[in-house]
Amino acid sequence: MKNFLPLSLIVLIFGVTALISRDFRVSKIPNGNKFSCGNCHVSSLGGARNAFGRAVEARVTFGGNQDFWDSQLASLDSDGDGFSNGVELQDPNGTWRPGQPNPGNPNLVSNPGDPNSKPTTSHVESSFYPYTYKLLDNYPNPFNPETRIVFEIPREEHVSLMIFDVNGKLIKELVNENLSSGRYEKLWDGKDDENNEVVSGIYFYQLKAGHFEQTKKMILLK
Ligand SMILES: [Ca+2]
Structure with missing residues (x-):
């Protein structure tokens, strides 16, 4: 019993931290709300990071709160489905910044971390x-x-x-x-x-x- 409190505290802190960092990262991706955790993980509930999640991870330092979405990340095709992350997230040039309204057409957003999720239209118009x-x-x-x-x-x-x-x-x-x-x-x-x-x-x-x-x-x- 002696260890119960500290352990539960650690679990709680870890859980809350994970939740904050998840919501935090979602808010740093254009149209990040569309697939939420599934943008970066193999399932919408979490789990292992997918290719896009690993690309994001490489840009986020420990405890870092910097913006990682940029033209370079937008130009990568992390999941290798033939569409750049920017095209999938309706911000082809990576010009969107956190806090701005979501760019493009949310209905055309596809998942940059899932090779089976790709734009279905050949005509992508954005608010750009x-x-x-x-x-x-x-x-x-x-x-x-x-x-x-x-x-x-x-x-x-x-x-x-x-x-x-x-x-x-x-x-x-x-x-x-x-x-x-x-x-x-x-x-x-x-x-x-x-x-x-x-x-x-x-x-x-x-x-x-x-x-x-x-x-x-x-x-x-x-
Ligand atoms: Ca995809």
């Missing part, structure tokens, strides 16, 4: 408002069979996003419509406009929006 035109590098690259192309436009514009082969032949029209200001992500499944799979090789994707025009290279490797 770009100031300039931007065509980002596709990912993955090289790719097989599909890749994602992200671009940003600062105002409503007619936008076209086309894919060409090395001979300059138009392969696929991914976008050809008026779009409002924002960040867009489009999936190319490696098929041409007639739905035929294209062969391995170098392809170009070209974004045109207003007076903006940029072309980038990607590699399909089967």
